[in-house]
Amino acid sequence: MSKVGIASYGITKFSMEDSKIESVLLESTKKLFDDTPNLSRKDIDAVLVSTNNNSKYLSAILSEMSGIEPKIAHSIESLCNSGTNSIVSAYSYIASGLADVVLVSGAERYDSTGQILEWDNSRGEFKHPIFWASIFTKAYKREFSITDEQLALVSAKNHKQSQHNPYALSKKVYSLKEIINSKKLTDDLRLLDCSRPCTGGASILLASEDSCKKFTDNPIWITGIGQKTMSAGFTKNMAFSSMESTQYAALSALKMSKHSVMDVNVAEVHDAFAVCEPMALESIGFTDKGKGMDMIKELHTTNNFKINPRGGLIGAGHPLGATGIAQTIEITQQLQSNAEKRQVENAKIGLVHNMSAAATSSTVLVLER
Amino acid sequence: MTFESELYKGNFTIAECDKCKKIVWPPSEFCNNCFNQVIWRKGACEGKIIEFSKKNNEYFCLIEIENHIKVIGKMTSGIPIEGNKIKIDKCGIRENNYFFEISLI
Known part of the structure; x- marks a missing residue:
């Protein structure tokens, strides 16, 4: 199978702006074109749009607004992991030979309908994500004797790291006390334990090995892909203190890349809520079960940006359809040594973890220089 | 009869496969194990x-x-x-x- 690489990218500031979804898509696409001088509109074989927005025919609309006439154009919706799933689709088009160069553009508005899965009636009246997050948090705290004070470290670390991300929603650092004293949403969840839905866009250009070289001297290769869907309904999860779909996806992605998790130098993990970060680290295999918070504490106290250097979802904000693409852009910048103050030294292998609806499905990518 | 028509009346019913006897949840007309039609019975509650x-x-x-x-x-x-x-x-x-x-x- 031929190699597939990341040739370019563009990203918007994440905000609470009341922008049209089409404008958000176009903004990050324009930035990608501005930063890729050798890219012609005619080079693009496919335009894939990642969003949960209700607007119709957005890939054709983005194509027309950008002056592209692609062979392939369609949208991809998979709640919070729409972004990485779109990247996997782009990879597949290129690897199969159906396309040579693919533009993937993700966007969401702060008021996205993708935040709530109406279909999941097993959640009863408790369909908002704060309820599954509270159940996860309670189960994790109980099983591993973790306190609210310990979990607050996730938010403190990720808000701190996001201050070096010029596109992040978060504007300040928070002390553990401020996090614990932030608005109590449930007995097990504070406002600052949560990522915030926001408006944002991110675009990425994938290409075959030969075409990549036309657009960049510094391509980043996608060497591992893992995806797993366990169910759609939250209550079908077998465990509430670990992420089963993530375990499968990480294992597949690492196997495909022929690397061990210990080889990974930098990672973006899906911290939709604070408890998701230790759960993800354990499920990917970075650390043993119940030891995620020890790892996070060490990273925070040593100012090591290895996990969620852009601030994760908690620090950067969570525009659903753009999130997986923004995570992938961050790891790309890290591997290209372009991450400025967020740079993890000598990063050669990176990992992206993106999941949906209480980890009922997960996507993991491994990227390399 | 459907799960929702009974739930509207305040009854919790369970879909069970007539062939493989598996409980089907979320409720559906067909078994998610063998696609056989389900039968509806009163739930234990x-x-x-x-x-x-x-x-x-x-x-x-x-x-x-x-x-x-x-x-x-x-x-x-x-x-x-x-x-x-x-x-x-x-x-x-x-x-x-x-x-x-x-x-x-």
């Missing part, structure tokens, strides 16, 4: 608490019924503990959402 939390003064609990069906319900009285036995006192559909009101046995 008793189960146990798997996990819970509290919003304002209201406990919401993840409960398991007949060792298979998990739903989130509201506790109307008492203080939940994981593993406690509960019963569904009232269920139905309110503002397009299913609801389950539970209490300790």
Whole structure:
């Protein structure tokens, strides 16, 4: 199978702006074109749009607004992991030979309908994500004797790291006390334990090995892909203190890349809520079960940006359809040594973890220089 | 008869495959194991608490019924503990959402 690489990218500031979804898509696409001088509109074989927005025919609309006439154009919706799933689709088009160069553009508005899965009636009246997050948090705290004070470290670390991300929603650092004293949403969840839905866009250009070289001297290769869907309904999860779909996806992605998790130098993990970060680290295999918070504490106290250097979802904000693409852009910048103050030294292998609806499905990518 | 038509009347019914005897949840006309048609029977309406939390003064609990069906319900009285036995006192559909009101046995 031929190699597939990341040739370019563009990203918007994440905000609470009341922008049209089409404008958000176009903004990050324009930035990608501005930063890729050798890219012609005619080079693009496919335009894939990642969003949960209700607007119709957005890939054709983005194509027309950008002056592209692609062979392939369609949208991809998979709640919070729409972004990485779109990247996997782009990879597949290129690897199969159906396309040579693919533009993937993700966007969401702060008021996205993708935040709530109406279909999941097993959640009863408790369909908002704060309820599954509270159940996860309670189960994790109980099983591993973790306190609210310990979990607050996730938010403190990720808000701190996001201050070096010029596109992040978060504007300040928070002390553990401020996090614990932030608005109590449930007995097990504070406002600052949560990522915030926001408006944002991110675009990425994938290409075959030969075409990549036309657009960049510094391509980043996608060497591992893992995806797993366990169910759609939250209550079908077998465990509430670990992420089963993530375990499968990480294992597949690492196997495909022929690397061990210990080889990974930098990672973006899906911290939709604070408890998701230790759960993800354990499920990917970075650390043993119940030891995620020890790892996070060490990273925070040593100012090591290895996990969620852009601030994760908690620090950067969570525009659903753009999130997986923004995570992938961050790891790309890290591997290209372009991450400025967020740079993890000598990063050669990176990992992206993106999941949906209480980890009922997960996507993991491994990227390399 | 469907799960929802019964739930509208306040009845909790269970879809069970006539062929492989598997409980089908979420409720569906066809078994998700063998695609055989299901039969509908009255649910036991008793189960146990798997996990819970509290919003304002209201406990919401993840409960398991007949060792298979998990739903989130509201506790109307008492203080939940994981593993406690509960019963569904009232269920139905309110503002397009299913609801389950539970209490300790």
